[in-house]
Amino acid sequence: MTQRLIVIGGDAAGMSAASQARRRRGRDDLEIMVFERGHFTSYSACGIPYWISGLVPGPEALIARDPQTFRIEYAMDVRMRHEVTTIDLERREVVAQDLEGGGEVRERFDELMYATGAVPVKPPWAATDAGGVFGMQTLDDGAALREWLDAEPRPRRAVVVGGGYIGVEIAEALIQRGLSVTLVEAGTQPMSTVDPDMGELVAEAMRGLGITIRAGLPVTGLEERDGRVTAVVTAEGPMPTDVVVLGLGVRPNSALAAAAGLPIGTTGGVRVDRRMRVPGMPGIWAAGDCVETLHRVSGMPVHVPLGTHANKQGRVAGINIGGGYATFAGVIGTAVTKVCDLEVGRTGLREGEAEAAGFDFISVIAESTNRAGYYPGARPMTVKLIAERPNGRLLGAQIVGWSEAAKRIDALAVALWNGMTVDDMTALDLGYAPPYAPVWDPVLIAARKAVDALSALDR
Secondary structure: OOOHHHHEEOOHHHHHHHHHHHOOOOOOOEEEEEEEOOOOEEEEEEHHHHHHHOOOHHHHHHHHOOHHHHHHHHHHHHHHHOOEEEEEOOOOOOEEEEOOOOOOEEEOOOOOOOOOOOEEOHHHHHHOOOOEEEEEEOOOHHHHHHHHOOOOOOOEEEEOOOOOHHHHHHHOOOOHHOOOOEEEEOOOOOOOOHHHHHHHHHHHHHHHHOOOOOOOEEEEEEEEHHHOOOOOOOOEEEEOOEEEEEEEEEOEEEEOHHHHHHOEOOOOOEEEOOOOOOOOOEEEOOHHHHHHHHOOOOOOEEEOOOOHHHHHHHHHHHHHHHHHHHHHOEEEEEEEEOOOOOOEEEEEHHHHHHOOOOOEEEEEEEEEEEOOOOOOOOOEEEEEEEEEEOOOOEEEEEEEOOOHHHHHHHHHHHHHHOOOOOHHOOOOOOOOOOOOOOOOOOOHHHHHHHHHHHHHOOO
C-alpha cells in the first residue's frame, strides 16, 4: 500500500529529506507532499546579503531547485504558499491554509517531516506596519528589502539593529549599495559569536568601511510618518533612517510543533534523536533550524541555525525515512563570515561557553601573516585557541585576518572534531608555499603558543 510523507517546509532540511526519501523509495511506494508558505524552494538564505549588495545578480542564482523541478523530476506534490496551521497526531493529518487562493486543505500522512526553519527575533517595539522595517530570514524577506531599496524615493540612510552574522553582512551590503549605515548593538560590540578581543578586530574593520557602530545601546522604539519608518529610538535619542533591518538573531520555529505536542528542548527547538526522529512519536521526524542538537564539545543541547546542518540533518532523516540507516553526529559551531576583505572564522567554544560548561582552560592569541612575510600581499592574521587544562585538548578556536584566513578554521575544526590536543596539532602536516602561508603556518604558531602556556602553568 502506498504510504504518504508530508513535509512541512520546502527549504534545505525539508527538501533534502524529501529528495533522499524519493531516491530510496519508488513513486508507487511513497507519495510525497510538501507544504511551503513562501514563494521559493531549496534556496540559499546565506546568499541574501550578496544579492542585496548586487554581487549576486538575482534570486534565481540562489535557488538550487525550483518547485517545478521537484514536481516533475522527483514526483512530489509541492504546494507553494500553503501554511500548515495544525498537526493532528491522533488522526495523522495536517491542516494547511492556502495563502493566495483562500480556504484550507486537510491531508493525511503516514510519515511527517517537520522542517519549518527559524524565525527572526522581533522585539515588541518592531511590531509595526510602517514600511521600511525588515527581518532577514527568507528569500521573500530579501526580495522585499531589494524592492524597498530600488523604489523611489531611494533610501539614503540605514540602521541595522543587531551585530550578529546577518547584521554585519547586511551592513556591508548596504554600504556597498551607497547608503549611510549605522549598526546598533545592545552588547559591548558586534560579532558576539567570537570573544571580545577578536570581535574588536571585526569592529575596527567595519569602521574602516564607513559603518558607524553604536554599541551598548538598546533600541526602544521606532518613529514613522506617512506609513514609512523615519527613525530608530534609543536612550540617546532618535536616529533618523529610511530603512531598518533587524539582525537580532533567530529562534526555532517550533510553535506549531509545540501546539501538536511534540517535545521541545531547553533551547526552544524540537527534540530529536541522532536519526532525526522525534522521541516517542513513530513516523515523526524533524530537522534544520527548528531543532536543537548536541554540541560535541560541551555535551549540551544547542540551537545552531546554519544551512550546512540543515542539509545534513535533512539528508539523515530522508535516508531513514527511505528505509536506510543514518545518524547526525552533532555540531561544534564552525562558522565563517567576512567584512569586506576581512575574514572571520570560529569553531568550538568561546571563553564564556567553556567556563559555563565547567572546563578549566587556557587561551592564547598568536599574531602571524596569511602568507610569507616577503611575498606581496602578506597581511596580518590573528589566531586564538582555547585548550583544556591540563591535557591540552582543543576546546575552541577563532581566526580574524585577511585572505586565506577564514578557511583555516576548517583545519582547526577537524582537530577539534577528533579530540586532538594542541600538542598533537604542533605536528600537523599543513600545506606550505609562500603565496599561501609562512613556513610556520599561523595554526601551528598558535598551537605551539598554547603548549607553552600549558607548560608554564605546570611548572
